[in-house]
Amino acid sequence: MHSIEDAFLSYATHCRPLATESVPLPAALGRVLAAPAQARTDLPAFTQSALDGYALAYASLAQADQGLQLDAAVAAAGVGPGTQVAPGHAVRIFTGGMLPPGTDTIARQEIVRNEAGRIHLDAPLRLGEGVRRQADEVKAGQTLAQAGQVLDAGLLAALAMAGVTSLEVHRKPRIALLVSGDEVVPFGQALRPGQVHDANGALLQAWFAERGYHEVSLEYLPDDPEATRQRIAAGLASADLVITTGGVSVGDKDYIPAAAEALGLQPHFWKLAQKPGKPLWFGSGDAGMLLGIPGNPGAVWTCLAIHVVHVLDRMEGRSRPRPCWLHGTLAQAIRADAQRTQWLRVHQHVSSSGQVLLGPLPAQESHMLSNLASTNAIVRLPPRDIIYAQGEVVDWIPVD
Numbered sequence: 332m333h334s335i336e337d338a339f340l341s342y343a344t345h346c347r348p349l350a351t352e353s354v355p356l357p358a359a360l361g362r363v364l365a366a367p368a369q370a371r372t373d374l375p376a377f378t379q380s381a382l383d384g385y386a387l388a389y390a391s392l393a394q395a396d397q398g399l400q401l402d403a404a405v406a407a408a409g410v411g412p413g414t415q416v417a418p419g420h421a422v423r424i425f426t427g428g429m430l431p432p433g434t435d436t437i438a439r440q441e442i443v444r445n446e447a448g449r450i451h452l453d454a455p456l457r458l459g460e461g462v463r464r465q466a467d468e469v470k471a472g473q474t475l476a477q478a479g480q481v482l483d484a485g486l487l488a489a490l491a492m493a494g495v496t497s498l499e500v501h502r503k504p505r506i507a508l509l510v511s512g513d514e515v516v517p518f519g520q521a522l523r524p525g526q527v528h529d530a531n532g533a534l535l536q537a538w539f540a541e542r543g544y545h546e547v548s549l550e551y552l553p554d555d556p557e558a559t560r561q562r563i564a565a566g567l568a569s570a571d572l573v574i575t576t577g578g579v580s581v582g583d584k585d586y587i588p589a590a591a592e593a594l595g596l597q598p599h600f601w602k603l604a605q606k607p608g609k610p611l612w613f614g615s616g617d618a619g620m621l622l623g624i625p626g627n628p629g630a631v632w633t634c635l636a637i638h639v640v641h642v643l644d645r646m647e648g649r650s651r652p653r654p655c656w657l658h659g660t661l662a663q664a665i666r667a668d669a670q671r672t673q674w675l676r677v678h679q680h681v682s683s684s685g686q687v688l689l690g691p692l693p694a695q696e697s698h699m700l701s702n703l704a705s706t707n708a709i710v711r712l713p714p715r716d717i718i719y720a721q722g723e724v725v726d727w728i729p730v731d
């Protein structure tokens with residue numbers, strides 16, 4: 332059996348970022364930057380008012396006993412620079428309006444009295460008050476995000492604001508899903524004795540859809556060596572990553588490892604010291620890359636959260652491939668596995684004193700999924716021939 336560390340070293344060695352492409356900014360959600368993204372404009376792009384009020388020259392306030400003369404012009408948002416404002420004059424301005432030449436300070440309208448076309452201030456002002464200066468926040472050409480960062484809604488908005496129109500990102504992997512097992516009955520079909528409803532196909536399709544993968548195919552594989560070889564070959568030819576479920580253990584009908592090897596894939600590991608998911612198989616070669624996940628649905632769910640997410644992040648060029656482990660406290664004692672790291676499904680909540688508490692759930696066996704209604708985190712319990720005590724600090728990740 333290989334260790335978890337071996338597996339992650341193997342991913343680091345064999346999973347390379349896919350080619351890059353340029354995409355329009357609105358289509359880049361969830362993609363990973365392949366090059367730094369630079370601002371195309373200053374931010375603010377021009378000197379403007381932060382308030383609804385009056386633009387004036389601070390120096391004119393020294394001789395403003397009779398107030399300031401209000402000009403007819405209005406500096407509304409979206410309007411050009413306007414004309415020069417003479418000393419002793421002021422101009423009506425709104426939030427986002429361009430400061431007219433000759434002005435440097437904004438009097439917010441709450442402190443201003445307008446009496447017969449002259450304005451009077453009821454409170455003192457500071458030079459530059461109420462003004463957002465051009466390039467105060469960002470200068471054109473400044474790097475706003477680095478290669479390897481994920482483009483989420485907030486970052487896309489920040490880049491859009493700085494005039495960025497297209498982004499260099501890594502290609503998103505195309506995925507071929509192969510769900511194996513003669514006993515597995517696809518959605519909507521009646522069961523005969525000995526058969527089971529398909530959980531893995533439903534899980535995989537939903538999991539990839541949730542994460543914005545659009546080029547995903549799903550096929551069912553009979554327990555037949557020739558059909559297994561053919562479908563894997565087709566998957567390798569059409570996708571960047573083939574994921575199989577089932578057929579990777581030591582039973583007479585577990586054909587995946589042999590088929591993958593016959594197609595020229597080099598096995599990097601088979602059988603990991605983890606629970607669930609022990610018979611996980613990973614290999615690659617000129618033909619492509621394959622992750623063979625054991626068929627038990629609990630093992631598939633766990634391997635997606637721990638292994639598949641990592642392989643995908645590497646293929647997409649993320650600088651910090653997940654999982655990113657956090658620290659929390661076990662809410663209840665639990666016996667660990669002496670030989671294998673256990674991925675424990677837990678319910679996580681934060682106590683009133685701010686402690687992250689991780690409560691182990693029942694039904695942890697790898698053929699069980701019923702606790703997923705309450706699961707919102709996975710705890711990593713490294714192999715130990717003891718009971719992990721209540722209150723012990725452990726690693727965990729949130730799951731959505």
Ligand SMILES: Nc1nc2c(c(=O)[nH]1)N[C@H]1C(S)=C(S)[C@@H](COP(=O)(O)OP(=O)(O)OC[C@H]3O[C@@H](n4cnc5c(N)ncnc54)[C@H](O)[C@@H]3O)O[C@H]1N2
Nearest residue numbers: 512515528529530531532577578579580585609625626627
């Ligand atoms: N002698 C040994 N037997 C087993 C070992 C072992 O080390 N020695 N390992 C066990 C472990 S751990 C696991 S995990 C399983 C994995 O076996 P396979 O990957 O070959 O998976 P299958 O046998 O095809 O299926 C396992 C189980 O899951 C059910 N299944 C499969 N696909 C689906 C699906 N799409 N939807 C719902 N349920 C599915 C299947 O009917 C089996 O019950 O091997 C152990 N055996």
Ligand code: MOO
Nearest residue numbers: 607608609630697
């Ligand atoms: O490794 Mo298996 O998924 O424990 O039953």
